[in-house]
Each structure stands twice: as C-alpha cells, then as structure tokens.
Amino acid sequence: MPEITYVGVDGTRRRIDVPAGTSVMRGAVFNDIDGIVAQCAGNAQCATCHVYVDDTTVDRLEPARPDEDDLLDFTACPRRPTSRLSCRLTVTAALDGLIVHVPERQK
C-alpha cells in the first residue's frame, strides 16, 4: 500500500499506509491527522484540505487541473508553488513516499 507522510505544524511526522484509489485528504481524515478540515468531504468545493507538498516529492504529482488551480487561490494560508488540495491527489503506487506538510490553518 502506498505510504504517505503527513508533517504537522509542530513538525510531527506520521507515516500512513493509504489505499490506492482513495485520496491524500481521506488518508488524513481517516487517521486523525490534525489540520486537514475537508469541509466539503472531498468534492473540491472549499479549499480546506490544503497541503504543501514537500519539495523532494513534488515531482511525483501531475500538475493541478484548472478547478483545483482556481481553488488554490482561496486557501487560508498563503499559496506556494507546492500548494495542492489533498482531495484532488488520488493515491497511486506512483505516490508512494509522498510527503505533505499541513498548513497552520484552513479557515
């Protein structure tokens, strides 16, 4: 199972096995990772599952599609080049080892 590492605001790292086909957002919500709110439950409607992908693993991802790109302009913490919405990151074998940082706040 692909392993995703979630880094909390305080630097705590948690490595979670997340089933392929689900999302990085769902991996967080189902494992009590603090700071990923996902108010719309993963329907790309709210920009409250924002993550900063670690520079070392960002090349594993396909670029954001236009709807995600638009929503990223409305995150509570500043958008950076590695900003993504975790509900749009579908977990696949190619994402194994992905590291994401949780921003300070989502709302």
Added chain:
Amino acid sequence: MTGDAQPPSVVIVGAGQGGYETAASLREHGYRGRVTLISAEDALPYERPPLSKACLKGDGAAPGDEQLWLRPPTYYARQSIDLVGGTVTAVDPAARTVRLRDGTAYDYGHLVLATGARPRPLDVPGAALRGVHTLRTARDAAALRASLAAAQYAVVVGAGFLGLECAAAARESGRAVTVVEALDRPLARAVSARTAEHFTRLHRGEGTRLLFGQQVVALRGDWHGKVTAVELADGRRLPADLVVIGVGVTPRTELAAAAGLPVGDGVTVDARLLTGDPHISAIGDCAAFPQVRSGKRLRLESVQNAVGHARLVAKRLTGASRAHYQELPWFWSDQFATTVQIAGHDDGHDTEMVLGDDPDAFSVLLFRGEGLRAVESVNRPGDHMAARRLLDGGGRLKPGEAAAPGFTLKGHLARLRDGPAPARRGVS
C-alpha cells in the same frame, strides 16, 4: 459547563451530515458530557452528495462503501460518541426523554432534531410499482443503482437538481433517458433563466430528452407489478423500465409536532436555532430559521446549511458563542462534466449580469437594487470562491461596477481588500 458537575447529556436525532457534525463539533469544542447520536439507518454516517452522482454509475463508489463514510468506525469510540441504531418514536419535553421504537429511552439535557427530509411522493396511480424509485439514503441509492444496471429506458420525473443529477448518471451509463417536468424549464425554483437554459442545452446535447410543461398522470406496469410506461396528461405513453421521482422533499417534523413544538414548513426555530423549547434545537433540512437580514423564514436543503447549523449549535452548547445564525448559503451540483455552484440566496432579483464569453463557463450575478444577492457559477470555481468571500463581506458590488470592461470578481475582491476592510458577516 461549570465546576466538576457532569455536563448535561446531548441527544441528537438523525445521523445525516448535520447530526454527525453536531456530535463531532461538540467534541472539537471540548464538550465532556455524554453525546448520543441516533440513526434510523443501519449505517455509519456517510456523505450524501455522491449518492445521486458517482454512486449511480457502475464504476463509482457503491452506496454503503467505506469510501463514503465521513469517519472510520474507530472515530466514534475514540471521541466517546454513542452511535445508536434505531427509530425515535416520541419526544417527551417535560421528562426530557426520547423513546425509540424498541422501547429504549434516553434522557437528555439538550436535544438536537436533525431529522432531515423525506422525498415527496408522486401522487398518481402506479407510483408503488417496482422500478419506481426515490432517492435519499444509501439504501435508496443501492436499489436505484441495481435497477439502473438492468434498465434500458429511464424516465426522471422532476427537473430539479436531484432529478437532473440522476438523469445525467443514467445517460452516462448508456440508458435512453427522458426527463418530464411540469414547469416550463429545469431548476425553476433554484436558478436564473440563463443558468437553466445552459442545463437544458447540456442535457439535450448529451442525448437526453427533456419534456417541459408536462404532467405525469399515471405510471403503468405489467402483470408482475413492474413499471413499463409513464403516462402524460396529453395522452402520450413513454416506455420506462426505470422511473426516478425527484419532485422535492418534505421536512420530517412529526416528532417536533407531536412534542408540541411550533412547526410550519419545517420545525420553527429562532436565530440561534432553538425551537419553542429552550432544551431542543432543530438543524439542517428539517429546520425553518429566520434570515438575519430580512427576518423571513427559510428552510435550506444543503450540506453547507446542515454543517453550518450543527457548528452553531455545538458552539452554543459549549458556551463558545451565542451568535445568531447568519452563514452565507452555498451549494453545488455536478452533471456530466459540468459543475454549477451557487453562492448566496436569491430571494428575488431585478438585474442579471453574465461574466464570461464562454457558453460553457460563465457566472450569473443576481442583483436586487444596488446590492449583489447571489452568484451562479457554471464551471468557474474561482468566481464561486470569490463570490462567497464577497457576499460574506456584505456583497459590496454595484451593477455599474460589474459592467466595467475587464471586470472580475477576484479583482474586485482584491480592490475591496486593499481599501477599507469590509465588515465580516460570518460567524466562524
């Protein structure tokens, strides 16, 4: 909560999005009392929006799938939320107890009615035939999905959001689909004429037959009690081996009414979502609450509204806030590859303005006088997010400003932000 006394027990009736969120939000705000969440469905709390969309298609998550759970089973134990299966049959406000059908009773310090709504039935002969479906729960969705897999001719009665979403899913699954609507356009109570016209074109372009201004007078079946046709007032018979009824919902108010609480179109609540009894709140689809600006009573059917209500009640019960409910309503629907998003509540507009030249991606701004009231965005998520912020800040945009060349909602928002700060209306 004061001293070491055990805080009163909260009982929540209904484990839809609003009921679940009340329980979760109470714990988030540090509530230490007992929390009991009573569900009439034999399932963990789950997401409903996919039920009328991806779930109906063979390749989407199946209804009841853990992919749709809002939280894993372990969550409820960890948070000490007692998830109870059963149907509440009575509330006794004097004794402060609720009673389940099996006789079990629960005492409450505060009761939250999150009973939701039920599909309105179609009052015509044949409505109980096999192959005729309404859609509200995961169980309904599973039955509809199974019917759809075996169907050839699907007829959807009602061109509201639910009906159109089902029609899109059926069409994408390769069925011949007809939508019958009594009014002269789709989404008549929900969106502007411009947006409605877009959805008409979208569905027709995908090969769905749309019949407007048509009344269904009967559903016909075969010897085995299975639906075979939909009969219209003009005498036409549409072949059908699957019928979806999407003609609106009725709020579930029976418990409240039987307990002697005021009930109209929904359980009547004040701006803090309290019923006539200070120990009982009502939230979500079943609650009719006053709008802060107009004082007019409103009942909304959306995830956003249920979640917003739930959070307000949790804050009130934990003493975190005594605020009135005044969250901006927003809503979305997916049909084929199109997303429509609505921000604000259009309670009558006199000016419509369209942003964007692309017939498949535009936003409609709805003004009443000089004030922006609501924005409908079709495939323009950035506009929708900007509209939400703008309307949440009081909707300071005049039709004249929006008509300026090169106007964008995002740009307008940035200009407002750089100017004097708008007063925040939100409660969170």
